[in-house]
Amino acid sequence: MGTIGSGSQRRLPKTAPARSLVEATFETLRHDIMDGSLTPGSKLRFEMLRDRYEVGASTLREALTRLVGESLVTSEEQRGFRVAEISLADLEDLTRTRKLVEIEALRQSIEAGDEIWEAELVAAFHRLSKVEAQLADDPAHRQDEFEVRNREFHQALIAACPSRSLKQIQGIIYQQLERYRRISLSDHVVPRDIHGEHRRVMDAALTRDADLACRLEAEHIDLTLEVVSKILAEDGR
């Protein structure tokens, strides 16, 4: 039985500090939900999941329960689990809440950030820029890496926010919206100066112009909503 990493078989995505089987299953499941391989609303049957991930029933349940806590999965008493549905209304709602939470976190972060925060932010921006350049050539293959870097950049922006609870909430909301982006943008190329948007937010943050940075970040978030909701409404069905 046992865990992963020290012994013999089973490879996982990339970073390998995933130690327990529950953890590994959780992460794989989450990844499959995030990129749409497990489509919104679809039933998550145990037999199917056991075959797919090769773990026991209770390990699966525990991983699924964690995903319910992150609102990526829903469960109905005695009726199993499903991938959480997506909807235009939910997308709009999440976006509004993201703005409230993330803008406040950004303000606090700019207020409290030190030189180390600045340096990490610049580094995250640089890494993101690299992927952005490659994204134009090979969208399908780089989408995953882009979203990782994108998340790291937005996380870096608010990293200096001293509020543990605010950052935790931001993470949950952000992740739900990331799924919307990945699912809708995976087969659409949208002409948009994301690089410029990010740079302007970062510059304002580094200048400690909190008002400007927050305004720009809000606009950035709104623009994303516009793009994603349009795609969702179009090929929504």
Added chain:
Amino acid sequence: MGTIGSGSQRRLPKTAPARSLVEATFETLRHDIMDGSLTPGSKLRFEMLRDRYEVGASTLREALTRLVGESLVTSEEQRGFRVAEISLADLEDLTRTRKLVEIEALRQSIEAGDEIWEAELVAAFHRLSKVEAQLADDPAHRQDEFEVRNREFHQALIAACPSRSLKQIQGIIYQQLERYRRISLSDHVVPRDIHGEHRRVMDAALTRDADLACRLEAEHIDLTLEVVSKILAEDGR
């Protein structure tokens, strides 16, 4: 094996909606953590929990995993579960975030609330008032009921807020702070006009004076922080 309360009869769909063992264990555990029977920071060993709640290992793990998602329990890889610690810093952080989230939800609720919302709010206030009166006589015994009514009142205030995600977040934050209150106030009687505070917030909400209601609610939350943090700092150790 199986579920609770559904053995033969399926009546009472309101109070007993065919709960699974995980659900029941989760709720009992949560209650025991909320009222401090399971003290902050204490280790949650499986043998102890199996004896106490009479369920199998994986059922326990699933219930505990849900509590991790609500930040009432922490888990460390291969090292089991603990009741989440409490601290002054965390109390202050949660309070700040509660204000941000709950005040915004209140504003939206006042904006969108209809007559049914008004009626439910008045009813919740009335039920809370009843318990408040009894609280003076028998603090120890009524504490639990008071906190239930108190939560229902604050929930009723923001019930008309159309944002699913905002209300969900509010619930999580509120619950964490409720634990702080229950633990610290359980053996302290604080002279305070809670009834008046609640009434003024409600009146402002019913008058649709959002600014006033939000200001009063914020003051109410701050006052609670003052009281609880004082107690926590005093007999904190």
Added chain:
DNA sequence: TTAGCCAAAAATATCGAAATATTATTGACT
């Protein structure tokens, strides 16, 4: 002493079978 090592003890993590619940199917009766 103190650090390092090994085995025993204790605790956690996992599996897979068994129990229970839900859903689909059949067939009798109106």
Added chain:
DNA sequence: AGTCAATAATATTTCGATATTTTTGGCTAA
């Protein structure tokens, strides 16, 4: 045909045994 109960087929939930990991407690050597 249509309803309904009984039953079969599926799916989920739970338990308890077993594997794995962490912790403990000597024991030895520097």
